[in-house]
Amino acid sequence: PGLAGATPTPPGGATRWRRARWVVLGVVLALVGVATAATLYLTRDRYPDLKFDSLRELSRLSAGPERPGDMWTAVLDDRAYLAFPLPDDRLEVVAVDAGNGRELWREQTDVRADDWETIIAVPGAVAVLADAPGDSTPRPLAVLDGRTGEQRWQRVLRGDDDVYFADDTAVLVDRAADQLVGLRLTNGSAKWTKPNPRGQYAGGRTVVRPVGTDAAAGGPAFLDGTPRNPWASKGRRLIQVGADRSIRLLDMASGAVLRQWGSVADLDDLVVAHEDRLYVAANEGGYQLLAYDLGSDAEPVVLHRSGNDEYRPKELVACGERRACLLQVPDNDAARTEVVAATEGERMVRWSAPGVTGLIPLGEQVLAQRESPEPTVTVFDVAGKPVLRDRGGVAVRLDAGNLLVFAKAPSVVADNRVLAGVWAESGAVDELGELKDVRSSSCSWNTHVIACGADKDFVLYRFTDD
Template sequence: MAGQDGGHGLGVDLGTSHTVAVLRWPDGRTRPLLHDGQPILPSGVFLDAAGQPHVGRDAQRLARADPGRYEPNPKRRIDEPAVLLGDREVLTVELLAAVLGTVAGAAVEAVGFLPPAVLTYPATWGARRRETLAAAVARAGWPPVAAGGTLLVPEPVAAARYFADVLCRPVPVRSALAVFDFGGGTLDIAVVRNEGTGAGGRTRFAVVGAGGLGDLGGLDLDEALVEHLGRTIGAADASVWERLVRPVTASQWRGRRQFWDDVRGAKEMLSRAATAPVPVPGVEQALHLTRDELESVITPLLRRGVLEAASVIARCGLSVHQLAGLFLVGGSSRVPLVARLLHAELGIAPTVLEQPELPVAEGALAELPVAVPAMQGGAGMPTSPAAVGGAPVPAQNRGHAAAPVAVVAAPPAGPTPPGGPTVPARLPGPVRRPAVWIGAGALLALVGVVVTALLYLNREPYPGIDFAPFTEVDRIAIREENPSALFTATAGKRAYVAYQRADQRLEIAVLTAGSAKVERWFTTEVAAERWAWIKALPEVLLVRADAITTSAPRDVIAFDPASGEQLWSRSVRGDDELYFFDDHVVLLDATADALVGIDARSGDDWTLPSPKGDYDSDSAVHPVRTAPEVGGAAELDGDPALPNRGDEPRLVQVGADDSIRVVDVRSGRVLASRPGAADTDDTVLAYEGQLFVAPSNDGYGLARYDLATLGPPTSIYTAPDKSRRPLDLEPCGERQVCLLENAGSDAASTELLAVRTDGTGSQEAAWRRAVPQARDLQPVGEHALVRANPGNPVSKLFSAGGDELLDRDGVAVRVDGGNLLVFAEDPGTYSQDASVAGVVAGSGALTELGQLKQVNTASCSWNTSVIVCGARAEFVVARFTAAGA
């Protein structure tokens, strides 16, 4: 195997359900890294009441007592910033770091220090997901490898290494190998080509095509088996099945999880036996599942995987017979039917091992440099793990908070925008100041016009609120004990509150926000396992159900707030995305791979297929922002509380083929398009009449397009060095945008910078300010709000000219373009006393508003005078302005 003389090494396959690591010793021997005596570490994380994470089998055991504190599949949450565990929101990057830290601790125990490491990732992951993984690596305290840093390698490249180097199967130069990676959460398929000898005399493998099914993995086979057995259980005792499907008590949740575990165990046993028992909580006699039953249930699902494999291979311009092999990896490949179907329907005999979980981790070791310099600081001496973000840190790496990360054979990032002729364009600020027309009238009229114009031009476009300490307006009682979810929303002078009832339906009240007067109550006709959110549009209230698995359908329902009547309902999936406009909702349908525009009142819709690319990656959607939107209220995550997308609502779609197009939201008509202009992982801002694109690669540039034509772009900014990458992009003043930018994965290096958009600059930043550990950027009228330090939040506010107006502990949210509320702590779903302050953006003047007692701060919403929050048994409405304001 390549790298035999390179000393110790660690290869890690961070999986959806399980994580596998393989150690290499200086003599070239390899062996799996053991956890509790097992080579496979469950990837689940449990957060105890003290905030301490537990990983693996310990997490599984603890979850039986308190399932709400357990996340079984952190990798599946890669696109979510945080996950609710018990009464705390935990950053997804911290969950991943906890798993990697557990691996690091086991490696330190095995060899005395943390060896140079290589970590794998799916070939279809874009730059944003890889950055999240890199951040988790840094939080886990992994040491750098030589000068390049910890290596990130695509999973199919690592699998190809194992196939060629360990199994000694021939893959001739320019020949290709298909890798069928069937894991717990996803099916990833890739074609990897031998590109010949590279640096160091090693064979270079590159991904030439990739795809897969994000909704097909071992978990989905388990779900199909659960539903199959459920028909038998429900026919015998409907109450038993109801408890398993819709658990309410902690014991019922434990029973549900145990049942799923037993179904999974039976599936695995049927790889070796003809029948397997499945105990049912609350039933004396166990069910028996046969291999024939298993195969009849899962065959339709696996056929989808076979068709996807054929499609990926064909898109690479290859026939199956041109491949050097078909290699099956991932734990779910152990199901015998997988190999049989692939052989029968593709005509090629797959290679599958007794332990298909191991090849990716072991193959990754071949990507480590052959010669590894001796580590500094006593690398060969035993060290004790120290916790950093829940992860052990080897002694030689303490003090290196963010090790550099090198990416090997990563999918190509979007192209750097070419320079071109300047497109005449203007980025309007939050207020369009009308020109003053002077006619040949009388002198008094002229003076009146001039005085009026001067007064208008000098007024503050977003006046400050007259903040005052909280005055409770009223409390709205919840009609039953212990509701399982609380939601609020505001829309101008109207507010909404909702909670999940014991019968799983959603109870909703419409309020007059200023007085907290209840206009009406109404209830959804359908029940749901849980509910995700409510969203207020100007004339419609939307609610969405939720489900545990991504593939399970869930309802989006529209109501008329004036009557409480249901207007329409539509079924969506967990990986579908929704975008909101004044009178429309746009759905990015992942299954159909299409945009669907829905009239918010009538439910009438249009469908527009998404652009196809070489890979089966999703497209990205960016609503065209407007000045009134960034001057209105925002939710906790920064999305507009009440969409205000203008009279001609549009969106920009970045296709899987790297094209961009502008779409009319009301008709679905494509207004303009341009090929090869952006990657789906690029940082993109569509604001008023312009589009800004910053490729997510090192040493990027910022390009500006005219939205009306999408003609040749103008380059308006170039990063000063190749270590720079964009994190976020927002408007921050007239003819100006602001960027969050950092150097690689080093969060301490993050800066906020302003770029002129009118072509008067020199492709350099107008100004820069250090904002270490920044996690997001939000526009506040003509100001820029940076929120930093997750877990110990800090909010900073900067003027359009770069003056720091606010530096305050806590999480700031936009009330409107001139005002903020600042929560002293990260909002969460648990009940707490929440201290809040009001801030006038223009001056930074701060008013302490007092405390909201025992509220669920994650449920809060607000307008420019009142805040509405859920509490344990009621909803609280409190005013934060002076009387009469």
């Protein structure tokens, strides 16, 4: 007997089975969701077409009471730095929010120089470097705090010295002392020193190159294709070619030699390191293009043999995952220049590129630049098909999927410059308008903003609608 309408209690085994079935179904749905999310993440377009828009002036900032003789800019993420020389040979530096164009601070360096060469935006700081008329001429390097503009430190370099920056370290290529010196970015003190490898005839001469990353190569670049933001990935490294033909891989923060190879390259050979690969092409006819694994002591892989002594390599870049692209020119005949694209484990591809003098990677695509008779650019897809052919002007990378094209080569003279945006995958062009009365050689950019020195002041323009 029981209460009318009561539901009979099911056997315990049936309840457990239904509960287990729901648990299993939940797990399956969760796994499907994870797999779907992973698929979407892996197949997403990392560098989608930007929403280009007509140039819109964001702000103008003073460059002093008189027209400056020179002007420099540097853009890193959401910060723009602007600089101009003062009558007393110091440099005035202005920090600007690149998102809204507002001035954040304006400071003058303690150090003086007859002439200045450049400013370099680094994480949390901005470096200013003087010019020098000769290799042995002293020139100052100073680092200013990015938050306040206060000068942190200064150091005297020679005209032929180089300096490379990491998150918290500046590596000085000290050519007088034949050594590398790791300097703390906070105060300029030495963290480490490393003597250069020495050769029998060339002494301590050396060539130093940063190891590139996919993230850096996918971001804004200088006119020559060098990444504007090499700090996009952690663990910055350098390769050093020694006068003894050795190459070693160094950690920039500690100076530790991570790996070393003997008898690899002469100082004038073409050498590029990217992610986990080192590419070497001898500067000679009948060259080979070799790929070394930066993570092992394995023998190099031959990616390409020119097969003919008349072919010499002229330009070498990393252009995709374990893929290198180079220009080869037969008998110095620029009209017969070719692009060679070689990927480990795949057939080499090459195509004609008459007159091309420079390559800039756009993922697996490449931007090819010609300088004469007039500057023109062509964008080639992975197979060598032109998606943008012979566009007049000079192009720069915004990211791996988008370009800016200056209608004429950048100049130190203030004038108008027509600007266009290009979607790299399709080659579609969007006319953006004119930069008015700018010294276009001073311009810097990210994916939304371009900062330039003008005739008497600085100007920031926005060129995307987002």
